[in-house]
Amino acid sequence: MTSLRxxxxxxxxxxxxxxxxxxxxxxxxxxxxxxxxxxxxxxFLQSYLMAYMFVLGIALGCLALGMVHxxxxxxxxxxxxxxxxxxxxxxxxxTLLFLPIALGMRxxxxxxxxxxxxxxxxxxxxxxxxxVPFFLIRAAIYFAVWNALSYFLNAWSLEQDETGDPRxxxxxxxxxxxxxxxxxxxxxxxxxxxxMSLEPHWFSTIYGVLILxxxxxxxxxxxxxxxxxxxxxxxLDDIIAPEHFxxxxxxxxxxxxxxxxFAFSQYLIIWSGNLPEEIAWYLHxxxxxxRFVGLSLVxxxxxxxxCLLLSRAVKRQAQMxxxxxxxxxxxxxxxxxxxxxxxxxxxxxxxxxxxxxxxLSLTAIWLGYFVWQLRGRAILPMHDPQFDEALGRILERAxxxx
Numbered sequence: 001m002t003s004l005r006x007x008x009x010x011x012x013x014x015x016x017x018x019x020x021x022x023x024x025x026x027x028x029x030x031x032x033x034x035x036x037x038x039x040x041x042x043x044f045l046q047s048y049l050m051a052y053m054f055v056l057g058i059a060l061g062c063l064a065l066g067m068v069h070x071x072x073x074x075x076x077x078x079x080x081x082x083x084x085x086x087x088x089x090x091x092x093x094x095t096l097l098f099l100p101i102a103l104g105m106r107x108x109x110x111x112x113x114x115x116x117x118x119x120x121x122x123x124x125x126x127x128x129x130x131x132v133p134f135f136l137i138r139a140a141i142y143f144a145v146w147n148a149l150s151y152f153l154n155a156w157s158l159e160q161d162e163t164g165d166p167r168x169x170x171x172x173x174x175x176x177x178x179x180x181x182x183x184x185x186x187x188x189x190x191x192x193x194x195x196m197s198l199e200p201h202w203f204s205t206i207y208g209v210l211i212l213x214x215x216x217x218x219x220x221x222x223x224x225x226x227x228x229x230x231x232x233x234x235x236l237d238d239i240i241a242p243e244h245f246x247x248x249x250x251x252x253x254x255x256x257x258x259x260x261x262f263a264f265s266q267y268l269i270i271w272s273g274n275l276p277e278e279i280a281w282y283l284h285x286x287x288x289x290x291r292f293v294g295l296s297l298v299x300x301x302x303x304x305x306x307c308l309l310l311s312r313a314v315k316r317q318a319q320m321x322x323x324x325x326x327x328x329x330x331x332x333x334x335x336x337x338x339x340x341x342x343x344x345x346x347x348x349x350x351x352x353x354x355x356x357x358x359x360l361s362l363t364a365i366w367l368g369y370f371v372w373q374l375r376g377r378a379i380l381p382m383h384d385p386q387f388d389e390a391l392g393r394i395l396e397r398a399x400x401x402x
Contacts, residue, residue: 061219
């Protein structure tokens with residue numbers, strides 16, 4: 001058990017070169033994409049927003065799942081607690097990466113155009129909320145809340161590792177109870193601000209919950225992929241068991257169904273209401289080439305993963321469930337493309353090279369930072385209250401106890 005007290009960097013030396021490779025690849029991709037910023041800033045920012053919301057969704061989803069685990073307990077969260085913490089600690093980087101969106105608002109949001117607002121009654125009515133200063137103030141509040149939650153939960157987790165004080169677990173539970181409420185409120189309004197206001201004449205009261213469910217699904221898919229990668233390396237290759245993948249697979253199945261429920265509920269309510277200010281959003285997407293993107297989401301965001309994750313064999317085999325998880329992450333990016341791109345390309349589907357390069361670049365940079373955060377902590381939370389439940393039986397079979 002001594003090895004489990006070592007940092008991930010000590011146990012898995014290849015993490016350091018992986019970090020350098022990821023950061024270098026991301027930096028090169030971002031530098032290349034600056035050509036697009038020079039020639040077509042609107043397309044650059046559209047693609048950047050999609051890529052940014054993708055990586056932000058993984059980080060915030062991990063933060064939320066960490067708080068859920070603090071409140072619910074259970075063995076499922078122990079083996080992914082370190083990746084959860086590392087992902088949450090990337091929020092300072094994501095705060096910095098929001099700057100291009102803040103600086104390029106006029107290329108994204110029509111309500112920033114004063115002359116357009118002056119001749120639009122709806123935008124005038126919403127101007128109290130949709131204005132640049134208030135938009136930036138709200139963004140600052142969102143990032144302050146998310147970074148504060150991440151900071152305290154990770155600081156207390158480190159203290160728990162060092163001292164084993166059982167009172168720290170209760171402290172994290174209390175923060176998580178209020179933190180989940182704060183997360184739900186902030187991500188709801190952030191989704192209104194950063195995504196829904198791309199079309200300020202349209203609104204949906206369920207939009208924020210749809211984004212929240214998507215973030216949870218993105219986080220689970222990412223954590224499964226990381227856990228499979230770690231499980232192939234000592235000492236976790238002797239500790240991670242099919243039961244761990246099975247639990248996480250069940251959770252991913254639940255989030256697949258949750259996202260589908262929210263997406264269909266939004267469609268059903270708006271379509272049955274048949275109000276011009278609401279239905280236009282769907283008409284644009286269903287009466288042009290965008291309908292094929294919507295159909296692909298139905299098939300690959302819900303039907304395919306739902307059917308695959310019903311299988312016990314798929315959920316218990318690392319090589320199978322990681323393929324499902326990676327496919328889910330790809331489809332999550334397509335879902336964000338479906339939410340953002342049609343607002344800029346009304347004639348039909350248009351895929352720019354920036355829609356490929358920027359997501360890859362930002363993801364590589366984010367992953368490099370994630371690996372750096374993962375390297376500095378013990379590979380498992382030895383003093384987690386559910387540690388024995390998660391690993392005790394497996395270690396007992398190996399002839400040792402924690």
